[in-house]
Amino acid sequence: MKTIAVFALGFGTGMICLAAMLWSTGNLPIGQVHAARVVPGAIPFEDPQITHGERKQLPAVPPPFVPPAPAASGATPPATIASSSATPSLAMPIAGVDPNMLRSNFSETRGGHAHEALDIMSPRGTPVLAVAEGNVVKLFNSKQGGLTVYQFDDSRTWCYYYAHLDHYAPGLKEGTLLRKGEILGYVGSTGDASPNTPHLHFAVFQLGPEKNWWQGTAVDPLPMLK
Numbered sequence: 306m307k308t309i310a311v312f313a314l315g316f317g318t319g320m321i322c323l324a325a326m327l328w329s330t331g332n333l334p335i336g337q338v339h340a341a342r343v344v345p346g347a348i349p350f351e352d353p354q355i356t357h358g359e360r361k362q363l364p365a366v367p368p369p370f371v372p373p374a375p376a377a378s379g380a381t382p383p384a385t386i387a388s389s390s391a392t393p394s395l396a397m398p399i400a401g402v403d404p405n406m407l408r409s410n411f412s413e414t415r416g417g418h419a420h421e422a423l424d425i426m427s428p429r430g431t432p433v434l435a436v437a438e439g440n441v442v443k444l445f446n447s448k449q450g451g452l453t454v455y456q457f458d459d460s461r462t463w464c465y466y467y468a469h470l471d472h473y474a475p476g477l478k479e480g481t482l483l484r485k486g487e488i489l490g491y492v493g494s495t496g497d498a499s500p501n502t503p504h505l506h507f508a509v510f511q512l513g514p515e516k517n518w519w520q521g522t523a524v525d526p527l528p529m530l531k
């Protein structure tokens with residue numbers, strides 16, 4: 306009996322020492338779990354251009370055109386289901402361009418995926434204007450889009466995406482509140498645009514309930530500009 310007790314004591318002490326050694330060398334399994342854990346809130350390291358391009362689901366029926374919602378007059382209109390889901394009426398992102406002279410290239414295929422955006426050819430350095438009031442949620446430099454701006458509208462229903470910018474407007478940063486028509490950047494050919502054809506790649510995404518700048522359903526922007 307005494308022998309067993311001594312053995313048990315020795316075994317227990319040994320296990321405690323072993324645990325202490327593992328702990329001090331960082332080899333405890335729990336340490337590895339922590340090391341491999343994804344930082345909460347980290348954005349997925351993927352090109353949103355690719356994500357958007359590969360998105361196959363399109364609205365079965367385009368949202369009906371609704372006459373302009375109350376123009377941005379400074380005050381934010383109370384968000385109602387009706388007004389927040391209505392197709393917005395947007396300002397032209399390039400001053401002086403007649404939307405009636407533009408042709409939709411939303412459904413064209415670019416690089417093996419649906420374009421789902423509107424290209425507006427314009428000389429390098431032409432100011433790019435916010436199409437609506439709302440906050441900049443992300444400034445992102447992607448392989449395909451180059452220098453990009455993601456802006457949410459005030460109701461956080463829509464995301465406006467401006468790509469291939471040559472440079473941003475001075476002082477622009479994430480969180481900046483842009484007024485409709487305010488300069489956010491300048492036309493360029495960053496990303497996969499040809500240097501010979503600087504243009505604005507402009508896209509509109511209807512946000513899902515998670516309100517992530519990299520998730521949404523692309524909608525043809527052209528009818529919203531007319």
Ligand SMILES: [Zn+2]
Pocket residue numbers: 420422423424505506507
């Ligand atoms: Zn484009």
